[in-house]
Amino acid sequence: MRNHVVPLLLALSSPAFAGLGGNPAPVAVGGPGASVAQRLVPARPYTVRDIRTGDGGTIREYVSAEGKVFGVAWAGPTMPDLRELFGEQFEEFREGVRARRNARGPVSIARPNLVVQSGGHMRAFRGRAWLPQLLPAGVSGDEIK
Numbered sequence: 518m519r520n521h522v523v524p525l526l527l528a529l530s531s532p533a534f535a536g537l538g539g540n541p542a543p544v545a546v547g548g549p550g551a552s553v554a555q556r557l558v559p560a561r562p563y564t565v566r567d568i569r570t571g572d573g574g575t576i577r578e579y580v581s582a583e584g585k586v587f588g589v590a591w592a593g594p595t596m597p598d599l600r601e602l603f604g605e606q607f608e609e610f611r612e613g614v615r616a617r618r619n620a621r622g623p624v625s626i627a628r629p630n631l632v633v634q635s636g637g638h639m640r641a642f643r644g645r646a647w648l649p650q651l652l653p654a655g656v657s658g659d660e661i662k
Contacts, residue, residue, distance in 0.1 A: 536604015537589060537631070537648050541566055541580050561660070562653040563587070574642075576602070579661055581653050588647035588661035594640040603646060606631045610646075632658055 542553075554567045568576040574593015578586050591597050600607045610633055613626035623636030624644075635644025645661045652658065 536601060537586055537606050537646060538651060539586055539604050540584060541578055541586055542568060542576075561656065563656065570597075577662070579647070581651065585651060587651035587653070587656075588645065588658070590643075590645040590661050592643040594642070596642050603631075603633075606646075606648065 552569045554569075556565055556567070558565055562582050564580045566578040566580060568578070570576065570593060572594055574591065574595060574597070576597055577590040579588035579590075581587050589602055591602070599610065603610050609628055609631045610626065613628055613631070613633065614624065617624070617626075624633060626633040630650060631646065631648060633644065633646040635642070635646075637643050645658075647658050647661045649658070
C-alpha cells in the first residue's frame with residue numbers, strides 16, 4: 518500500500534485552485550458545497566485564505582502583500598489537483614518525485630525553487646508546499662501549515 522503514495526500524489530482528483538506564484542483562487546474553485554474564508558495574520562506580511570472543499574477537505578493559500586500565492590497547505594479525504602495547485606511549479610515537483618525513484622513513505626522534496634512535504638493514506642491526505650524565493654521577509658516555510 519505504501520508504494521502507492523507517489524502515484525496518488527500525482528493523481529488529479531479535486532477541483533482547480535490557484536497555482537503557486539499566481540493570484541489567489543477564485544471563490545468558486547472548491548466545487549459544489551465549497552466555501553472560502555480570508556483572514557489577516559496579525560503582525561505577519563501575508564493573508565491566509567482557507568478554502569473548504571466540497572468533500573470536507575481544506576486548502577490554505579498564503580498570499581503575499583503583492584497578491585501572489587507563495588505557499589499552500591492541504592488536508593482532506595482526497596488529494597487536491599496538484600497540477601493546478603502548484604501551477605507552473607508542477608513540472609519541478611514531478612522531477613523531484615522522479616528523483617526519489619522507488620522511495621516509499623511521505624514525500625519530501627526540497628529544491629531551490631520549490632519545497633513540498635506530503636503524506637497520508639486513503640481518506641487522510643495532508644501536505645504543504647512553498648516557493649522559497651517568494652517567501653516574504655521574515656517568513657519561513659515553517660509557517661505554511
